[in-house]
Amino acid sequence: MKLEDVKVIGVVGAGVMGHGIAQVAAKAGYEVVLVDISEEVLKKALELIESGPFGLKRLVEKGKMSEEDAKACMARIKTSTSLDSLKDADFIIEAVTENADLKKKIFSQLDKICKPEAIIASNTSGIMISDLATAVDRKDRFIGMHWFNPAPVMKLIEVVRGALTSDETFDLTVELSRKFGKIPIEAGDGPGFFTTRFINSWLVEAVRLFEMGIGGIREIDEMCRLAFGFPMGPFELMDLIGLDTALHIAEYLYEETKEKHYAPPNTLKKLVLSGYIGDKKLKPGSRGGWYDFYGIKK
Structure with missing residues (x-):
């Protein structure tokens, strides 16, 4: 063809x-x-x-x-x-x-x-x-x-x-x-290809830094935009693509590679299990995303 x-x-x-x-x-x-x-x-x-x-x-x-x-x-x-x-x-x-x-x-x-x-x-x-x-x-x-x-x-x-x-x-x-x-x-055809392996490392590390108290959700997003020129920060991106999708990817990469830095953080699991799977306008049935769960105004 x-x-x-x-x-x-x-x-x-x-x-x-x-x-x-x-x-x-x-x-x-x-x-x-x-x-x-x-x-x-x-x-x-x-x-x-x-x-x-x-x-x-x-x-x-x-x-x-x-x-x-x-x-x-x-x-x-x-x-x-x-x-x-x-x-x-x-x-x-x-x-x-x-x-x-x-x-x-x-x-x-x-x-x-x-x-x-x-x-x-x-x-x-x-x-x-x-x-x-x-x-x-x-x-x-x-x-x-x-x-x-x-x-x-x-x-x-x-x-x-x-x-x-x-x-x-x-x-x-x-x-x-x-x-x-x-x-x-x-x-190349490997788990996560290039882009997903790269982005997953960024997303899960952002969640872990939040869990450690290094930065708040809004602050981490803003720093990523200002410091690296990204159009949106990691929590904004997860709200857009879906927290459930981010969780599936992390679980898959960890299962396939057994590399600990790919493992999904507990906070991400908690939100998805509680029905917070992303932007309500884009994810039917979702209770919201990171900003909604923590009551942060955008």
Whole structure:
């Protein structure tokens, strides 16, 4: 398959990452089928694509997009609660929660539903691609495509080959990433790849420093922004990506590597177990994130 053969992009998972990926694909001119098991999540996803903090309305307000183009972009996005709706998709991007068993179940289903030439990409932030590929027969057309949050803004896509990913699949994924307006960079297939190992070390260390009383949540966030030029601090980032996601990543890296500095801090576990899994606007059912739990005003 060549780039010009890609007409329909499937996105599985309409949460924080999935709706952003769908927006980027539609903005690049592709027909998009966005799938989730929840009609409520799909409705919220469309609202965020249209009017969210990184949505099309903001682009129109900033003069970066016309109203007509924004409407056309929205019209290119179809939603569904059935994976069967992806039977004609050319390139499918999975963006569900960071759970290997769930992802493999979805990939196994997609492998049977999708046309033989279709490529399946996982947006996993760190589960080995060679592991996830065990769920499909099309191992040559299976690849890692790790996006960053917020997907409409962040430029990097970490492209990860599995042991049996073909050169054709890799090259097409790189080309498609560029068509999306992103910068693809290859990373090796190991637990956490590069970026997740790096960011996890930063996030868990920030929590440990908070636990030790070295700095408060707001203060650590502000110091990271001012000292390092980061757009947001570690606690703000966890509120955005989800504390549950941060916990899953830490647990996975620790389990796979047995390196103590990857182990999740107790405070992070406590918040997730108590229902504080991130920004309530982005995580349905969440009681909030770090700032909400500790009653800190942003």
